[in-house]
Amino acid sequence: MDIEQLISEKPLLHSDENGLPVDYSINVQVIKALNGYLKPGMHTLETGSGHSTIVFANNGTHHISISPYADEQLRIKQYLDGKGIGKEAIFLNGSSDQILPNAPEIPEVLDVVLIDGAHRFPFACIDFHYTEQKIPVGGIFILDDVHMPSVRILYQFLMKEKEWELVQKVKNTAFFKRVAITQIYSDWQGQEMNSSFKKLSALKGKISKPIKKLLKR
Numbered sequence: 735m736d737i738e739q740l741i742s743e744k745p746l747l748h749s750d751e752n753g754l755p756v757d758y759s760i761n762v763q764v765i766k767a768l769n770g771y772l773k774p775g776m777h778t779l780e781t782g783s784g785h786s787t788i789v790f791a792n793n794g795t796h797h798i799s800i801s802p803y804a805d806e807q808l809r810i811k812q813y814l815d816g817k818g819i820g821k822e823a824i825f826l827n828g829s830s831d832q833i834l835p836n837a838p839e840i841p842e843v844l845d846v847v848l849i850d851g852a853h854r855f856p857f858a859c860i861d862f863h864y865t866e867q868k869i870p871v872g873g874i875f876i877l878d879d880v881h882m883p884s885v886r887i888l889y890q891f892l893m894k895e896k897e898w899e900l901v902q903k904v905k906n907t908a909f910f911k912r913v914a915i916t917q918i919y920s921d922w923q924g925q926e927m928n929s930s931f932k933k934l935s936a937l938k939g940k941i942s943k944p945i946k947k948l949l950k951r
């Protein structure tokens with residue numbers, strides 16, 4: 735299927751508060767960018783589902799899509815069936831915080847991960863936590879809606895850390911590439927986000943010892 739077909743058809747795959755079909759899908763430019771990262775045979779996963787699921791499936795990846803909404807998943811399956819694609823796609827029904835740590839279907843290596851599920855804090859961080867260890871060097875981590883405070887905190891973290899490189903930002907979607915494995919050598923101390931705090935703590939230690947000595951005199 736030509737991805738332009740999806741863009742022009744704009745199928746309504748989500749449900750509004752009354753259960754009626756509505757479209758909450760990612761931006762068209764993001765669809766095009768995502769399409770460029772995918773190759774047949776890749777292992778891919780997304781939290782949330784919609785047009786992005788069709789992009790993954792259309793590229794022949796071994797795809798896993800996680801959403802708690804069965805009606806949404808059914809509409810996506812029906813759309814895929816209508817196009818004769820996505821037979822390989824696995825739809826896991828449930829909340830990502832429950833599914834990600836427990837589902838045996840999720841492989842050990844994930845080439846591309848898209849986080850676009852629940853947007854309330856700390857879901858993006860939870861989704862990141864359970865998927866990032868599976869992304870090898872060269873793998874892609876995509877974070878949608880980085881303008882939202884509850885997601886932005888993860889975006890800001892990733893922008894600082896040496897293991898991740900921002901390769902592209904399309905609208906409010908950030909595409910990161912893993913450039914190094916994460917080595918945890920002393921818990922929080924190796925993370926860039928804590929570097930100022932670490933320096934300050936060391937400085938405080940140096941200053942407070944002589945002051946305490948002086949006060950004892």
Ligand SMILES: C[S@@+](CC[C@H](N)C(=O)[O-])C[C@H]1O[C@@H](n2cnc3c(N)ncnc32)[C@H](O)[C@@H]1O
Binds near residue numbers: 748802831850852
């Ligand atoms: C903005 S939409 C995703 C759009 C999708 N990426 C697309 O391109 O159409 C948000 C998605 O989050 C999903 N969602 C909501 N709560 C969730 C949860 N707790 N775990 C996983 N997914 C969740 C919804 O089912 C919905 O598919």
